[in-house]
Amino acid sequence: MSKEYLGEFEELVLTIVGILNDDAYGNAIVNEIKERMDRDCNLSAVHVTLYRLEDKGLIKSKMGGATNARGGRRKRIFTITNAGMAMLKTMKDSRMELWKLIPQLKFIGM
């Protein structure tokens, strides 16, 4: 895992895919990020990131069923893989390790 490095946005998208579970597709992710993080991101950036994550084996995709919305186009549904889950966990753990190393003094003054 140490060889793989995830960018900040990649990590964010990966986390959102994990959150949305079976309903993660391009637009949903954009909306979710907007909603939860109050952050505008471009659809194309999300798509590119999703494909990159898929290449790394952190998520997988399948085409969803046909609907009448979206001009009849199917969604590409992304789900997080075990590797993706492990990646998120490792990253969270290492952050926590680092977090613990920050001198806690500052909090005293608060």
Added chain:
Amino acid sequence: MEDNKKLLAIRLLTWFCPSKLLESIEGDLIEAYEDDLRRVGEATAKRRLLFNVIKFLRPGILLRHHFSFQLMQYAMLKSYWIIAIRNINKSKVFSTINILGLGIAIAAVLLIVQFVMFELSYDKFHTNFDRTYRITNDRFQNGQLIQHGTITYPTIGPTMAKDFPEIEMYTRLMPSGELNVKIGENIFQGEEAMFADEHFMSVFSFPMLAGDRVKALKEKYSLLITRKTAMRYFNVKDENFDAVVGKTVYWGLDTQPYTVTGVCDDIPENSHLQFNALVSYASLISPDDHGADDSWTWSDMRHYLVLAPGTDPKTLEAKFDDFSERYFKGDKVSGSIEKFYLQPLKEAHLYSNYEYDIAKTANGKAVWAMLIVAVFILIIAGINYINLTTSRALERAKEVGLRKVMGAVKSQLVRQFIFESVLVSLLAFIVAIILTQIVQHPFNQIIGGNLSWWVVLSQIEMKVKLLMLGTAAAAIIVSGFYPAFVLSSHQPITVLKGKFRHTTKGNVLQKGLVIFQFMSAAVLITGTIMVSQQIKFMNNSDLGININNTIIVESPERTSWDSTFIQRVESFKNELQTIDNVKSAATSNNIPGARLGRTFNVHLSDASSGPKYTMSFLGIDHSFVQTFDLKVVAGRGFETTDHHADFDQLQNAMVNVGATRLLGMKSPDEIIGRHVNFWGKNWTVVGVIPDYHQQGLKNAMEPMIFFPAYSTYYPTSIKIGSGDSKATLAQIEATFKKFFPDNVFQYSYLEDRYKSQYKDDNRFGQIVSIFTILAIIISCLGLIGLSSYTAIQRTKEIGIRKVLGASVMNVVSLLSIDFMKLILIATILSLPISYFVLERWLDGYAYKIRMEWLLFLLPVVLIVVIAALTMSFQIIKTALTKPADTLKYE
């Protein structure tokens, strides 16, 4: 939303987005768009959509094409391949015609382009190519141009270099004819040589193999030879040309040895100057004869200048009028008004029409015309290919309909047909390369060069290579596109119902093409006939001089000139006449067929203040008139008493009728006994002979003067009978060796040499006939395509007509009448073009055939017959089809 598909942005997306990702991206975009539509209105939504789509134009998306593209194409390519091969196999005749037609055209284009490239590559290898100019010199007398030449006076170069600082370098040269050298005991003859000054190798950058470029031609009696000459003279081993430098040779009878000071590489074929050896110009100048350096009247020198960078040649040229006035003072110095011009080196090969030119020349207009022809051939072949392919549209309409029903989209069909075009083009290209290889040798013989693609490709620039490659690719794709779109545009419903629509626009294009093709063919046929008639006319005309059965023996140069030489030649001639088969022999300073020297200051001695005239001169002996069957029309011919070993003692001259006319005589008799002044002395005219064609029929007969002279440099003309020429030659050789030992015996037939003047015309004739045949083949291919197209189109109509009682003859005439109309229009249109072009062409000949109406009628008949034969096969086949077969599906 139904109209989503029509959104420009979405269309843009489908164009660049990998198909694997397309659907989900499209879906997301549309979803976002629909959201926006509700919230912010249509205009903003649309703008945002477009903006979003454009944001997808990023490497992260575009690079994802790669994998999916290959996978998809591979499967499709395989299918395209199978279908294409099946189609080629299915109609073998059609495919063969198509591939061969295209192949022949490409081969022709390849050969032409090769030839043109070569012709355009002349002299480019010189470092100073862009700055090098040749001085040309026009002379005027009594207001008329009397000479348009490259030769001028030896003083011009140094004087101009002194007067005009724009001139960086100049070089002078003068051809010396064939070298005739003795090295040890061996005599070598036949190397073309020139006198060239020390700057020659600096002006021109022929690569040196040994010796110093700057110093090699500086000293008197220096000799610079080419690789081939060095090999021949000294048998150089292991490329060790340095070993040759310093060796000496003896030239002619000169007791002064000539030292080899340098060796240069063989002169490339694409050099307008061709030589095997250079002799230092200084060798021409001796203390008692320095005319080659400072004469203002001896004009045998060719000059080349290198101008300083940035010099405008036109500005310099404009100063030459003053220069001429300054040194020539009108016609006071040389007898004529002198005008000087600069000709760029890049025009020396292709745009020279000068007298006394030593350049290897070709007709630049013809070269460009060839290139235009090549482009035309390519276009015609391409359109033909389109015609032939679309003519099969009907056969394949059902295939297309069915494919569409099975779900093929138009772009797939287009790709399939383009793939087929590319395949056919590639096959045609292979055919073309094979053809080129086969005909390269005969082609080289016709054009008199040694071309091959390898040579040409190694010489042209990358830019041109890319251009050619691009043109080829574009031609293939463009000619594939039209049929691809026509074929793939059939609507499945109409096609499968059995109905076809045809646009009249296509017909106009096709008809125009047929007219154009047959018009070109007709012009070319007329041209071929005319050119061959003219050549025949030139070969068969009465020259006024009998050159048949004449053997020319080259001069005994290695014999010393003394007072006994005349006697020796006379004895030689007498002994020749003892040979059974020899009728007569004569010596002269030039032979019929050669351009003669000119003298510019001819006038009647009692009219020295009157106008001066220019005449060609020829030194002949007393047997010349008899040997060549010339009739003396006034006075007498030369007699032995007219000759004298001392040139200054010669007094009598003869002239031709043209000269008497120029000198103002009403009849030739008037001039007998009159004195004529030329070369600074008075000559008594003793006889007049009729004008004859000294040069071929391209040139007008010039006024001539004859003087009674002998020289060791005069070839001997021997008139023989019809006996065994081999035995006669052996006897002549023995006699020659007996009188002139130590000389090389070289002979040729005068008739061959005379006819070699028409070499260019013959070459032109051959090239025109090749194009004619090509044009006919290509036009006929087009006609086959078109007639079969129409025939198939009208199958049902014909069926119905036959049911209603039309005979085969009716149907044949019905089908052919349209084409015959086109062909008649084509031939009629060709008449004025042929007339115009050929009249121009014939203008180049002083003596020419008349353009008779029969010459124009013949091609018309020929074209109609060929066209009828070509169409007949397809048309008769259609006409003979049983109506039951064509109508049974109704």
